[in-house]
Amino acid sequence: MARAISTRRKATFTLVAWAIGIAIFFPILWTFLTSFKTEAEAIASPPSFLGFAWTTENYSVVMERSNYSRHFWNSVVISVGSTVIGLLIAIPAAWSMAFVPGRRTKDVLLWMLSTKMLPPVGVLIPIYLIFRDTGLLDTRTGLVIVLTLINLPIIVWMLYTYFKEIPGEILEAARMDGASLYNEIIYVLTPMAVPGIASTLLLNVILAWNEAFWTLNLTAAKAAPLTAFIASYSSPEGLFYAKLSAASTMAIAPIIVLGWFSQKQLVRGLTFGAVK
């Protein structure tokens, strides 16, 4: 009896969740479908959902016109590089804020966030001048530096919240057992913090991957990532929906695949078997 009810409940949840999931995903699905249409079909009225002549022409046009692999590689280096460096700086900071909070910890946290409040458009000229003088314009190093700095507050914040979830008793127990600070971090904290760190990592890779202001304005030919690739397909003269859709699909597909593989790890969550 109980089993039957739970199956029915499960079916209901499945139905509702799938309906919502597909509705939310629909614009992306539509973009994906449009990328296989001709430009004329892409704006046809009424629009056809699947019954059109599928073509991969848009993809060949995009591949021929842009150096996709270079943009892709730049995106990977910049987003992963800035996230990893950001994590290396942020993990110790978030750890100490979560476990050895001082009187001003909250002020420091708030201040960190406030460094993100200067609108980028307002400081482009100063930063551009600095980059020009230091030779960082159009370099991946320059972008890694900028993206690390702009995402650092977010990384610290997210890690701080995840670390706060880790019960203090575990640490005390470890200290009682005479664990050194180093051991405490490596053997006690890290395993518990991995899901939080993984989720922070993924979110920041995405944020860096999609960051379209600095990556566009500080690059030219060599270091330009996929955001610049997209900027060459949005609204040219003439019809562009199909080509834009193809380019968009190529720009977001890698990160969706990454998300697909990491989502289990991501929401596996924080389980505190040790305290219970």
Added chain:
Amino acid sequence: MVTAHSRTAARLMISPAVVLLLGWMIIPLSMTIYFSFLRYNLLSPGMEEWAGLTNYRYFLTDPAFFAALTNTLLLVGGVLLITVVGGTALAVLLDQPMWGQGIVRILVIAPFFVMPTVSALVWKNMFMNPVNGLFAHAFKAVGLQPFDFLSHAPLMSIILIVSWQWLPFATLILLTAMQSLDQEQQEAAEMDGAGVLSRFIYLTIPHLTRAITVVILIQTIFLLSVFAEILVTTNGGPGTASTNLTYLVYAQSLLQFDVGGGSAGGIVAVILANIVAIFLMRMIGKNLDT
């Protein structure tokens, strides 16, 4: 319990982040403050001169300024409301047993992977366009006049687009937090006859408060500087109906190339953003303590 030794260690561990961010803040900020007192147009070099508070006076008396202020608050507030409520609901839903949970999760999270420019273009052209968009086709299919979203509800439309992008973020953070919800406690409450709603209000919500706080704070930062979506869809119009502060600063700095005026606008935006942040911290900051 906290020893002097570990305090020193903590200081050391926190310092790289603080030093870096301090540099990142002070250098551009001081340059921006300096520029904001100059008459300095990038396109007329050699004409720079001290301008005192002129740039601030012009920015603050700009007829678009007040509209921009209201729009910024509406945009941030609207998106926060939708994403926090929607995100909580989705997190609870996705935490239930179901078939294909992993796939549904990825479907829900996917919009976050889309670059803002792309999502704005897709929404504007393929959905909201009153002649060729899918919404227009849907309206016509049921015999209604297509609604012209971007002309008659520009800010609402932008709120919708931005919410679509940020809903996954809220869902993901809250879903991760849901995982640490004490199942035994839930079951015990269920045994005691607590209904779904009261369990949600008394157990789930309190458990999620810190995650919600983080969602609100982080999103606020990003939402205050929403810009690409506005540029692509409405150019801040019609009139100033969808101009926010960032867009106003953009018009000064990258359309006019008025570095002085743009810098003054930037400084005003920072001050206002900090006021919002302090206000927020007062309201919800206590959730961060445990």
Added chain:
Amino acid sequence: MTSRVRALFGACAIAALSTPAIAENIVIATVNNGDMIRMQKLTDDFTAKNPDITVEWVTLEENVLRQRVTTDVATKGGQYDVMTIGTYEVPIWGKQGWLVSLNDLPAEWDADDILPAIRGGLTVDGELYAAPFYGESSMVMYRTDLMETAGMKMPEAPTWDDIKKAAEAMTDKDNEVYGICLRGKAGWGENMAFLTAMANSYGARWFDENWVPQFDSEAWKTALDDYLELMNNYGPPGASNNGFNENLALFQTGKCGMWIDATVAASFVTNPTDSQVADSVGFALAPDNGLGKRGNWLWAWSLAIPAGTEKEDAAKKFIAWATSKEYLALVAENEGWANVPPGTRTSLYENPEYAKVPFAKMTLDSINSADPTNPTVDPVPYTGVQFVAIPEFQGLATATGQQFSAALAGNISAEEALANAQDLATREMTKAGYIK
């Protein structure tokens, strides 16, 4: 490659060991318009002729490109060797000394062949600062089949009155056919390009000779009223967000009776692979009001070299190739005459092959009827037809464009829009020091 460049390049290569010293690499920033994409595809022809030069392309959407190259040239960032810029930028940048003069391009490039109206817009104090890649004006594109059904005939040189009558006759809202499609999206290069050109034909102007804004004039009032009347009665829904692309999509799917826009659109609307109405498009000059000025603009996407580049000679070679007569012949050979970048050279319009292209003559007539040095009925202190060549214009016109866009959406009245525009312009011009 001259020995000076060779020496310079050698020095660079030694200084930056990472650069392979095989070929000189030039970086070209360009817009993602169809003609430029074609140029990018044909790069091999250039590198085959110049094996010592390699080319790297940065192709960006117009607004992003403008923002990038302006920042770079003004801060002397040195990221690009060739920049694609328009007739708005050239006079301003040329005056600042930011561009390399192109007066010394080789004789066979034939500067005298460039259309005078276009050349005038790219010359500052006798120095040619940019070479035109393609030029455009605006004209009326209309559906011959709809006009025929309505029993009407479009004159070669219509008046605004003719346009109104034709729009009324073609409108059939039940079948989603709208008599006229015009730009309504706010932006200096969007609705304000159209409205400024239209206002010129009504005898309106942006500023009087003392830089006092003129939005309170009767001429602007009439122009805006007529624009709103046309669009409210015969225009498509959502017009206040329609720019060039949106209107192009509408016209190509057969939803517009008329469209007054850039002459380059002619090749898109007559191209049967993209356009459902390719066989039934007619062309006419932009309308006038009997005041001696037509409502058409003038624009040329042009290639220029930022001052201070170390690769000036290679950059000049590239520009001379991309804007040459031979390049036009190369495109014609590969893609047909209809796809040749239009509107730059007299010789192209004298070519009997090109004369067969249906929109060739109307494009040339439109370009020739625009006069950027003398754009308005009453005298003005500025140059530029659909823009005012001062740095403040982009921001100012975008802000006023928002007001007119709001009037089109019905959120404010025409009077309010004009009054707001007048206030905005007075403020900006006072702040920038034009009005003392």
